[in-house]
Amino acid sequence: MKIEMKNISKAFGTNKVLEGVNFTVQSGEVHTLMGENGAGKSTLMNILTGLYDDDGGEIYVDGKQTQFNGPLDAEQHGISFIHQEMNNFLEMSVVDNMFLNKEIKNKFGIMNESKMHEQARFYLNKLGTKIDVDKPIGTLSVGRQQMIEIAKSLMTDAKIIIMDEPTAALTENEIAQLFEVVRDLKKQGVGFIYISHRMEEIFEIADKVTVMRDGISINEYSTKDVNMKQLVKDMVGREIGDFYPDRDPHFGKVSLEVQHLSEKGVFSDVNFRVHEGEILAFSGLMGAGRTEIMRSIFGIDPHNEGKILIDGKEVHIHSPQEAIKNQIGFLTENRKDEGLILNDSLRDNIALPSIGGFVKHGIIDDKSVNDFTNMLMKRLTVKAQSADVSAGSLSGGNQQKVVLAKWVGSGSRVLILDEPTRGVDVGAKREIYDLMNELTDRHVAIIMISSDLPEVLGMSDKIAVVYEGKITGIVDTKTATQESVMTLATGGSNDGRTN
Structure with missing residues (x-):
């Protein structure tokens, strides 16, 4: 044919x-x-x-x-x-x-x-x-x-x-x-x-x-x-330079710490910490439990053991609303069903987690919402005729940018990005990577789940590798290779791993 x-x-x-x-x-x-x-x-x-x-x-x-x-x-x-x-x-x-x-x-x-x-x-x-x-x-x-x-x-x-x-x-x-x-x-x-x-x-x-x-x-x-x-x-329409931008991280205090987090049959004894200004990647094979761990931390799914600490203090998160109150944002891998309200406007989607900040005397300040939304759309180069169009009318990559804009605008101090560049073109990927660097420069702690090993190695400071619901190692990106990460992802072990 x-x-x-x-x-x-x-x-x-x-x-x-x-x-x-x-x-x-x-x-x-x-x-x-x-x-x-x-x-x-x-x-x-x-x-x-x-x-x-x-x-x-x-x-x-x-x-x-x-x-x-x-x-x-x-x-x-x-x-x-x-x-x-x-x-x-x-x-x-x-x-x-x-x-x-x-x-x-x-x-x-x-x-x-x-x-x-x-x-x-x-x-x-x-x-x-x-x-x-x-x-x-x-x-x-x-x-x-x-x-x-x-x-x-x-x-x-x-x-x-x-x-x-x-x-x-x-x-x-x-x-x-x-x-x-x-x-x-x-x-x-x-x-x-x-x-x-x-x-x-x-x-x-x-x-x-x-x-x-x-x-x-x-x-x-x-x-x-x-x-x-x-x-x-x-x-x-132009040369883009190096695919991954250089990182010059300056770590601050520990923003998020997880101790012995477990959910029977899903993941067990999960321990890690992520600092201000750090990008901690979570790598592993599909079904290893990476996303399930993050959904539990964000309060979507339960856990029956363990602690979550923000700035060294234990918090109890049983719903996304409680996570957002603790300044945790979560860009889900399934933007269509969980990240966006497809029939609503871009303005409503982007402003939703931050809407409380625009209420004056019990009334939403529409001008402030419009300025806020337009600023974020411009910053993340969302391609749309206006903020009034529905989220469902955009291409997949632009939908991803809208979800990211929502959490950037909410002022999250800990940002979980689950497959942040899935279905995103090469130019938009670089823009997202640059934005991740800007956020860490502003002391945001980022957890990035990615199935793309070059992306993991190119954009993270440390890599937590998950195998069958357990972290098999946390390695420094400077010394990690695709082979060493895959060894941990398949249940093996490497010398020199750190916790």
Whole structure:
């Protein structure tokens, strides 16, 4: 199958999203689509699969001009779209989500449960993922839910598979397994449109790359003929300098200390401390318990043993409200369901944790709220027409910036960032890293959970490594390597670790 998109344009009201975009992909190749958040990548794919109508241009499939009536029509013609944001029914089981509206029935019209279970396990095993298919999908991590989405795509016998940030929440092992599957499917003639911000992945898996900026296709390259510096320049319109900014930390007193924190069956005997001005990274394989520890500290989930101390004094946190009162902020990895109120305006989302500070004589000072929101949107370069638009209307990366703006504005002294750059483009990543440095310069203590080892090594001062709910070591980033961190993450031990 060969797909050609020629001179595609699209506007939402007065906002021009695409202007004369050209893109081609064919069976047996991986063609990466790159660009900053808001560049128009997802909109282009939504036009291809019939979710949006274009305002101009043509789409050709195997030389024949084509327009699909919607994603189901595109899927039936061999084009499958794995979206960055998942839309699962969280209370339903994994197998029921995988076969929703695609149930296998016997000759009497009765659902063949055993066959569906067998196929679900087959495609998940193909990705090297062991998941109980009878568990409610909402009990699984974002990374495991993403693997299920990929498995669902493999079930459709697609000729072209669109993957929008498929590895953003996956571990290194899961990514390696996914790439094996992609290479195998390439040999069988399947083509891939691969949307990603991870440069190292582009050069590992892609044959071609097209760069978009501000709704225009800037350049198309063979990956063997281009380097990272050129791609970044095409994406952001300028050279970006070193990927990770230099850190010159000056630690103050201990802001947060955790002693012997435990929750039966989830994590046990967790001990660590983070100082003013410090970035402490939490690393480990998916499912190790990193996020669960932080959710407990923030009062979302319980713990049955242990102490949490702020400035050396024990605090009792049983809800997020109590955490916020103790000046702890939490940027959740699942921004869509837990970090934002998607139907509310950017102003309401950003001001929510700080709203008490804008009340005068029982009335909210709207001008102060507006000034506060606009200042944070400008500082974090949120791309939106105004603070009045809904959070759900923004691209994934801009949504992430809004969540970050909310906690920066709240004056948090301890800031927990769970996968802060997941689904964020290279330019926005650098902006977030710079902001993290600014916050630590202002004595904020940051805990960063990340599955991206280069990010962990590039942005942290110390690394706490979690394995099966326990911290196996806390190492100084200056002496840490990817190999030493992975050794601890898989239950091994290294000489010279510190606590």
